[in-house]
Amino acid sequence: MDYFTIEEDKTSGYTGYVDGSYKWGLPGVICPLCKATWGGGGYMYPSVDLTPVLALADFETARAEPIEEYERLREMVRPLMPPGAVLGPGTELGPFVGWGRGRFGSFVTPVPWMLMVQREPLEKLQAEGLRGLKGCRPVLRFRQRSAPELLELEILPAxxxxxxxxPPSPPPCARCGRDGVSLPDERLLDTTTVPEHLDLFRLENHPGFIVCTGRFVDACQRLGLDGITFQALPTRASRNPPRR
Structure with missing residues (x-):
């Protein structure tokens, strides 16, 4: 199987722009061991509905908290998460709320780690049998009469x-798990870790990095879908596959 990264097509001529934030989220953490204050980075679950949670106000303001408080809140929402979800500090939850304007292609990338798609192209891709394509409705106001029906793709970590x-790096913090490893310029996908049930996913430990299969690329090109480009991602198999 071939794999690819997804990027905004800056030559497409589309003017579409979307801005906003998620309705809820987990706080970042203040770690007593490594002394880092951190969070965010790409774990986003727009399908999650937190309205059954009693202390809903605890998830409405972006902030950093002592790690014990983050862990308490994380366990409150864990039963509501989709299978395979990773709940890192700063995880964003619920619908994306904001506004949009301009002329949109089939896909739009408000930020590099987020992917929206118009309804008709998504339905065409699902009809092709592509796996793991779940569209979630954002709450968007459009500053124009003709507004597109955009859906956010919920892209699971895998x-x-x-x-x-x-690059060489010290081991992750034993308390909060932060490793501080940035994405290298030359990237290799570990084929012993890739999922067999998804044609679109984000990397588990680098969730800002979206990957798709050759099946996804072929379907987009055959259907004439636009707004994004694909770059081949080299692969290599680990000698000692990780346990999952």
Whole structure:
């Protein structure tokens, strides 16, 4: 199987722009061991409805909290998450709320780690049998009469980079798990970690990095879908596959 990264097509001529934030989220953490204050980075679950949670106000303001408070809130929402979800500090939850304007292609990338698609192209891709394409309705106001029906794709974390492409680094913090490893310029996908049930996913430990299969690329090109480009992602198999 071939794999690709997804990027905004800056030559398409579309003027579409979307801005906003998620309705809810987990706080970032203040770690007593490594002394880092951190959170965010790409874990986003727009399908999650937190209205059954009693202390809903605890999830409405972006902030950092002592790690014990983050862990308490994380366990409150865990039963509501989709299978395979990773709940890192700063995880964003619920619908994306904001506004949009301009002329949109089939896909739009408000930020590099987020992917929206118009309804008709999504339905065409689902009809092709592509796996793991779940569209979630954002809450968007459009500053124009003719507004597109955009859906956010809920992209689950799965797979990761091959150790050979990562720079030397100290082990992750034993308390909060922060490793501080940035994405290398030359990337290798570890084929022993990739999912067999998804044609679109984000890397588990680098969730800002979206990957798709060759099946996804072929379907988009055959259907004439636009707004994004694809770059081939080299792969390599680990000698010692991780346990999952």
């Amino acid at each position: 797979g990761d980079l091959h150790p050979d492409c990562l």
